[in-house]
Amino acid sequence: MLQRLKDTDFLGLVLWVFRAAMIIMIVWGTVATIIENPYPAHTWIDTIVAGIAQGSLYALIAIGYTLVYGVLFMINFAHGEFFMSGIMTATIFVAQPMGASGFLDRNPILGLAIITVVAMSVSVGIALLTERVAYRPLRKAPRLVPLITAIGASFFWQYFFRGLYGSEVKSFPQLESLTGKVSVVGIEILKTHIVVIVAAILMLIGLYMFVMKTKTGKSIRAVAENKDVAALMGIDVDKSVSITFAMGAAMAGIAGVLYAVVFRQVHFFMGFIPGIKAFTAAVLGGIGSIPGAAIGGLFLGMFESVGPGLFLEGLGVPAPHQLKDVIAFTMLVLVLIFRPQGILGERLAEEKA
Amino acid sequence: MTKRSLIILGLLVVASMVLAACGGSSYECDDPIGCVTYGPGEPVRIASALVISGPNTDLGTDSQYGAEIAIAFRDNIMGHPIELQAEDDGCSAEGGQSAGQKITSDPTIIAIVGTSCSGAGVPMSEVMSEAGYSMVSPSNTAPSLTDPDQAWNPGYLRTAHNDKVQGKAMADFAYNVLGLTTAAAIHDGDPYTEGLARVFADSFEELGGTIVEFTAVNKGDTDMRPVLSAVAAAGPPEFLYYPVFTAEGGFLTKQAKEVTGLENTVLAAADGMISSAAIEAVGEAGEGMYFSGPDLSFSGDIYDKFLAKYIEDYGSEPISVFHAHAFDATNMIFDCIEEVAVQDGESIHIGRQALRTCLYSTSGKQGITGTLTCNEYGDCADPKISVSQLTNGEYVKVWP
Structure with a gap:
């Protein structure tokens, strides 16, 4: 007993020293940066807006992780591939021909709508297929089995689409009407960033309402609470799970279109890193919670974008932007040390944890 | 297993070792880091480690075509056919490491054309040098690779320019x-x-x-x-x-x-x-936008023949910039193999150190990319750099 107390104390001490050191570093770096003031105000604003836009993308992808985790307690690592498959297909078969013929510039709204529908359909199709073929047969298996299957599915889709479309980078056409900046309350913001942020907010609100207010949403929440009881109440569990996957994939499909609008470049490997980052965002916000995914995505985007300049510039670290992932993940650790359940996460019931 | 069968097995193992040692040729390898022997009719094997996947596929594939054309032109080395084992350097340190390990685990490979990316070249150079191989890169350009204080290892050379x-x-x-x-x-x-x-x-x-x-x-x-x-x-x-x-x-x-x-x-x-x-x-x-790169305004009979073969075999103009460097790198290896290989009946023996020494002493060799002369750390290029500008979707040379 005494020994155990001693061990705990030592570990606790190490953790406290670590926390304190991290916070001192961050505060010191921030203060030094503010005193040094290396960037003009508009640079900070640009960086913050870029962070919000990037964060919105993470949030949309993170929804997929959170929904599936909430219902099946499974981490669907193939989710990044759902994101990639939709926009790759839409770029090659819809966006590039429409861009080349000038249709996209004449009817940007209709064009984007068609691209979105195609991207969403493909993402949802791939998600449902993966769920049916790879996940459903394993639903009763120990929890590590679907996890490994998901990683396998992720590789499968990556190389499937590589075989289908080739390994080159594909260019997404530039939309004339989305080029340049507009002034919002005196701040110059890229039009593409506004589109991303507005679209993400609308989608997140829509999804939240769907889950909270509709009957289907209610059945999904019931399945998330307890599959067996939900089945006894006459809820079709398989159907609810399928709908959950479809919703997550639809969000990923839209995220893909927004990604392409901002970055104008797609590639078979493009889903991997955003997938990992979005999973991080979901954990940061509290996995299983929809507002948590949104907040987590936003935080992660901001840490990546503003963090290097704010925390490291003042400490005199050379090439700070190369370290943005280090910052993002350090912040994740820091948040989880203080709030193990994530920013908005509830304390999980025994069964879910 | 009984005791007796163990003894018989042991005797068999010893007997087979003795047989293996005295059977075969009478040639004795005196090369300090070993020899490669190709028996009658066996192909001379070289490997390539170029980036043939991912967004930089064009860079490596183009070089691989250059090496393949060099093999096609050479046809054989002292009556032995030539075989190329193509590996992927992944354009990353991990890729270079694994390609290096894969290649050096095959003792019948004599030399390597690679890597495409300097990032892959750093670990690969170390792995292949340790194992006694020689490697000529068509497109590694990082200064550190031929700097003995940094990443240079014995056996590493390049026909690409130094950055x-x-x-x-x-x-x-x-x-x-x-x-x-x-x-x-x-x-x-x-x-x-x-x-x-x-x-x-x-x-x-x-x-x-x-x-x-x-x-x-x-x-x-x-x-x-x-x-x-x-x-x-x-x-x-x-x-x-x-x-x-x-x-x-x-x-x-x-x-x-x-x-x-x-x-x-x-x-x-x-x-x-x-x-x-x-x-x-x-x-x-x-x-x-401007791009710096090797000057590709090559000329000469060999280049015309090379280009015709490239278009015939792969159906397009060269897709990237280091095909000619790969062609020269491959030929440098072949010339040295021919110089140092010891004919032994229908077999040939190639000393690995002898091959290295020969490669480093390459001097005044005419290649497509210019006159190749290697220094002691393997910089062999005749560096000509030009700047081109992207105009109407094409690279147009603007300087010098």
């Missing part, structure tokens, strides 16, 4: 030809990009220019606006050089135009982004 030359040429072009005095450089942490960006920055300052920012992104990054904003805030520079690869270069090019302060900055990249995939990646935003 000390390329970075200097770009600085010269920006300062003297374009008349610009402030510049910034961005690399991605890869030895090739960092080395080149560093040489450019140093040369530019030597000429009298100012480097306002020297910074880096990560491989795999997509959102370059924060780093570009930092560059803009530091200057903004008149000239921005980012000698990175296709994917990151595409994002940098497209986003630079959208960052306040960089609207009029002249953009430039390097040979890692001279390919049809890179043109697609930079899109319209790349129009007017």
Whole structure:
């Protein structure tokens, strides 16, 4: 007993020293940066807006992780591939021909709508297929089995689409009407960033309402609470799970279109890193919670974008932007040390944890 | 297993070893790091370790075609056919490491053409050197690879230029030809990009220019606006050089135009982004951008024959820039094999150290890329650098 107390104390001490050191570093770096003031105000604003836009993308992808985790307690690592498959297909078969013929510039709204529908359909199709073929047969298996299957599915889709479309980078056409900046309350913001942020907010609100207010949403929440009881109440569990996957994939499909609008470049490997980052965002916000995914995505985007300049510039670290992932993940650790359940996460019931 | 059968087994093992040792040829290898023997009719085996997957596929595939054409032209070495084992360097340190281990686990391979990317070259050079192989790279350009204080290992050579030359040429072009005095450089942490960006920055300052920012992104990054904003805030520079690869270069090019302060900055990249995939990646935003790279205005009978064969076999004009360097690298290896191989009936024996010595003593050899003369650390190129500009979706040579 005494020994155990001693061990705990030592570990606790190490953790406290670590926390304190991290916070001192961050505060010191921030203060030094503010005193040094290396960037003009508009640079900070640009960086913050870029962070919000990037964060919105993470949030949309993170929804997929959170929904599936909430219902099946499974981490669907193939989710990044759902994101990639939709926009790759839409770029090659819809966006590039429409861009080349000038249709996209004449009817940007209709064009984007068609691209979105195609991207969403493909993402949802791939998600449902993966769920049916790879996940459903394993639903009763120990929890590590679907996890490994998901990683396998992720590789499968990556190389499937590589075989289908080739390994080159594909260019997404530039939309004339989305080029340049507009002034919002005196701040110059890229039009593409506004589109991303507005679209993400609308989608997140829509999804939240769907889950909270509709009957289907209610059945999904019931399945998330307890599959067996939900089945006894006459809820079709398989159907609810399928709908959950479809919703997550639809969000990923839209995220893909927004990604392409901002970055104008797609590639078979493009889903991997955003997938990992979005999973991080979901954990940061509290996995299983929809507002948590949104907040987590936003935080992660901001840490990546503003963090290097704010925390490291003042400490005199050379090439700070190369370290943005280090910052993002350090912040994740820091948040989880203080709030193990994530920013908005509830304390999980025994069964879910 | 009984005791007796164990004894019989042991005797059999010993007997087979003795038989193996005295059977076969009477040739005794006196090479300090070993010999490779090819029996009657056995192919001479070389390996390639080039990037043949991912966004930089064009770069490596193009070089592999160059090596294949060299093999087709040579047809045989002292009556032995030639076999190429193609591996992927993945354009990364991990890729170079695994390609190196795979190749060096095969003792019938005598030499390697590779790697494509300097980042893969650093670990690969170490692995193959340790195992006694020789390797000639058609497109590694990082200065560190032929610097004995840094990443050079015995057995490593290259027919590609050293970026000390390329970075200097770009600085010269920006300062003297374009008349610009402030510049910034961005690399991605890869030895090739960092080395080149560093040489450019140093040369530019030597000429009298100012480097306002020297910074880096990560491989795999997509959102370059924060780093570009930092560059803009530091200057903004008149000239921005980012000698990175296709994917990151595409994002940098497209986003630079959208960052306040960089609207009029002249953009430039390097040979890692001279390919049809890179043109697609930079899109319209790349129009007017400059690229440094090896001067490809080759001429001569061999090049005409080479080009005709390339178009015939692969159905297009060369897709990237280092095909001729790969052709020369492969021929350098073949010439040395022919020089050092010992004929023994219908077999040939090649000493690994003898091959290395021969490669390093290459001098005045005529290749497509110029006259190759190797120094003691394996820089063999006859470096000619040119700058081209992307005009109407094509690279057009503008200097010198």
